[in-house]
Amino acid sequence: RPPRRLRLRTREHAVAGVDLGASHCRVALMDIGGETLALREDPLSIADGPQAVLGHVERTLRTLLDESGRDAGGLKSIGVGVPGPVEFSTGRPVDPPIMPGWHQFPIPEFFADRFGPRALVDNDVNVMALAEQRRAFPDTRYLLYIKVGTGIGCGIVADSRLHRGAQGSAGDIGHIRVGDVEAPCRCGNTGCLEAVAGGAALARRLSALGLDATSGSDVVRLVKSGNRDAVRMVREAGRAVGEVLAGLVNFFNPDTVVVGGALAAVHDQLLAGVREAVYRRSHPLATHVLRIEPSRTGENAAAIGAGILAVEHALAPRQVDRVLSGAVR
Incomplete structure (x- = not known):
């Protein structure tokens, strides 16, 4: 037939x-x-x-x-x-x-x-990682999507497939400890990346300086208006994210890292800190073809x-x- x-x-x-x-x-x-x-x-x-x-x-x-x-x-x-x-x-x-x-x-x-x-x-x-890989970076087989908003998380695409781990909790990088900071986190621990570099954490620190900030959106607004404290804090947040990301780059060896979330709206400042830390702390072979890009699928x-x-x-x-x-x- x-x-x-x-x-x-x-x-x-x-x-x-x-x-x-x-x-x-x-x-x-x-x-x-x-x-x-x-x-x-x-x-x-x-x-x-x-x-x-x-x-x-x-x-x-x-x-x-x-x-x-x-x-x-x-x-x-x-x-x-x-x-x-x-x-x-x-x-x-x-x-x-x-x-x-x-x-x-x-x-x-x-x-x-x-x-x-x-x-x-x-x-x-x-699902954000899936959207970026399928729509914006279809030739990329190994991709990390970093969401930097109120919280911080990571989506993992390995060999063009989502990697969720045994139970679905892979990529929860927001609760990796960074430096010697003792900032309390909503998870009950202290010093978590999210408690240091998340949008809510930055808003609290800016509010303590007398600025009108209660959310990540307010942080973005202050950065876009040229507020020096907000710009400095977002760059510092980028470095903190980059410190954690450098370990992931050495371990996973992605060819593309995409940064999205609310704070990615000021990606020039955020990615400057991320790239600085990643390229300083990652092995040269792991960064040989690595590109670190802002989200292309947006909100x-x-x-x-x-x-x-x-x-x-x-x-x-x-x-x-x-x-x-x-x-x-």
């Missing part, structure tokens, strides 16, 4: 990518070719709890489906990025510091009950990455076999 060429009708099938931040929600509707069909952002506090937050996501997703003329039954997969540790095999958050009420909440089942597909849930930094990285996670699940061999077996009957 001669072979038959089958082509997926990518525009007819959709997936969703959901980015849940500390104070925002982004929902992207994508076709299974990876093209973004619609994207909506709303202010939303993750501390409102899972029922309120996921209820908002459900309503938003149904609105996007209606506006695009699609039926919820055509949704093939859903990806969700959350700002806390996730056991990827179950899709449940585990003791997330800034997500009260979310511990072990069954996010995948919430979406399965309402849309059919069981959601894939991951840490937001992981939509997590929503896009969650959508890509959903696309790749929908197009996994087992899923495709299921579609093809139905097509040839």
Whole structure:
């Protein structure tokens, strides 16, 4: 029998990518070719709890489906990025510091009950790393994505695949101790990278100097206005991140490091400190082809990455076999 060429009708099938931040929600509707069909952002506090937050996501997703003329039954997969540790095999958050009420909440089942597909849930930094590697640096096989915002985390792409570790907690660099600083961290320890170089930590230090700063966004505003203390602190934060990153570069030997998150909005100052520390403390062979770049997918990285996670699940061999077996009957 001669072979038959089958082509997926990518525009007819959709997936969703959901980015849940500390104070925002982004929902992207994508076709299974990876093209973004619609994207909506709303202010939303993750501390409102899972029922309120996921209820908002459900309503938003149904609105996007209606506006695009699609039926919820055509949704093939859903990806969700959350700002806390996730056991990827179950899709449940585990003791997330800034997500009260979310511990072990069954996010995948919430979406399965309402849309059919069981959601894939991951840490937001992981899906950001996926977005950067797939969209901005497709020729890179070994990539580290460093998110520098309120907290600090790292997404790891090894041989073009996300590396999550045994339970899904790989890349939690925000709680690596740096120097001899005794700054208290929300995790209960002292001297963590996040407590020294995170956006919230910098805002507290600037506030102590009498400046109007309560968040990483305020730090960015002060840097852009030319405030010398803010510029100095962001450069120092970059060096602290670079000290930790140098160890990762020596250990992992990536060819690309991408820096994103809220503080990456002033990447000239932040990356200056990062590059200084990495190139000073890393082995020459480990930095021979290394490039350290600002994020290219920007604020939509997590929503896009969650959508890509959903696309790749929908197009996994087992899923495709299921579609093809139905097509040839």
